[in-house]
Amino acid sequence: ADGSINALANCLMQEMEKFNKMLKYLKVSLNELRRSIKGLVVMSTELEAMFKSFLNGMVPANWSAKSYISRMPLGSWMTDLVERVKFFRTWLTAGSIAGMWVSAFFFPQGALTSALQIYSRKTKTAIDSLAWRSEPMPFMPEDIPSQPPNGVYIYGLFLEGCGWNNSAMHLVESAKAVLYTPFPCIWLDPVNREDPVAVKDPPPPGQFRHPLYKVSTRAGTLSTTGHSTNFVMFLNIPAGPMGQPHWVKRGVAFLCLLDT
Numbered sequence: 001a002d003g004s005i006n007a008l009a010n011c012l013m014q015e016m017e018k019f020n021k022m023l024k025y026l027k028v029s030l031n032e033l034r035r036s037i038k039g040l041v042v043m044s045t046e047l048e049a050m051f052k053s054f055l056n057g058m059v060p061a062n063w064s065a066k067s068y069i070s071r072m073p074l075g076s077w078m079t080d081l082v083e084r085v086k087f088f089r090t091w092l093t094a095g096s097i098a099g100m101w102v103s104a105f106f107f108p109q110g111a112l113t114s115a116l117q118i119y120s121r122k123t124k125t126a127i128d129s130l131a132w133r134s135e136p137m138p139f140m141p142e143d144i145p146s147q148p149p150n151g152v153y154i155y156g157l158f159l160e161g162c163g164w165n166n167s168a169m170h171l172v173e174s175a176k177a178v179l180y181t182p183f184p185c186i187w188l189d190p191v192n193r194e195d196p197v198a199v200k201d202p203p204p205p206g207q208f209r210h211p212l213y214k215v216s217t218r219a220g221t222l223s224t225t226g227h228s229t230n231f232v233m234f235l236n237i238p239a240g241p242m243g244q245p246h247w248v249k250r251g252v253a254f255l256c257l258l259d260t
Helices: 002-038 045-055 075-092 108-123 246-249
Strands: 132-134 152-153 157-159 164-165 170-172 181-182 186-192 206-211 230-239 253-255
Touching: 002 045, 002 075, 002 108, 108 132, 108 152, 108 186, 108 230, 132 230, 170 230, 206 246
Parallel strands: 206 253
Antiparallel strands: 132 186, 152 186, 157 181, 157 253, 164 170, 206 230
16 A cells, blocks of 8 residues: 555655746746846846746746646746646645546656556556546546546647547547637546557547647657657547547647636
């Protein structure tokens, strides 16, 4: 049991460390900027660029370098940052969470691997033999009844390129003038890698192999961990009568964060 708690606890600790480091840098750089505006210290080119970014409502480059990937303007970026910190603080004080706001993490892949590790230790199954089964749920994050029997509920995703039929529980064409649709919770349920319902290529019949990206650019670089800085994972989502090829042509994807 200790091992199972530790997997996600370690992940939480790593995320908290990254956020604390980032918040400390934000505070220090803001103090420096304040002092240079008052004329107490020399305004460096970095501080000048930071000041100009604020005037333009943009996130300064020196902040982006210490931050998670995001394309938001300064106002919504700050709101998003506060929400992320709140999520991790709640998790830390409560000791557990009913659902995982997958968009809040610097490194969501790490959190999902930790969740898989918990199941692997509980069932004494080799983690390499496991994969996720993904199932959209009929509720939004604020209505999560309780933790799932196994695995994890994830939330915070937006559909791009299509819409979602809540009653029929499958993908549909986008509503007029709607670019992004908030998606309900998804249950990531650990299954054997060879199981026909596991998330793998090709997807099970009637399912769309749905890519999940952090931001809308859909391009990323490989980080030191060997994971993409933008692509997170594939999920199997019911394709509906239109079928998988239709949604591939539409360029359908999930996004963790919008640009606005």
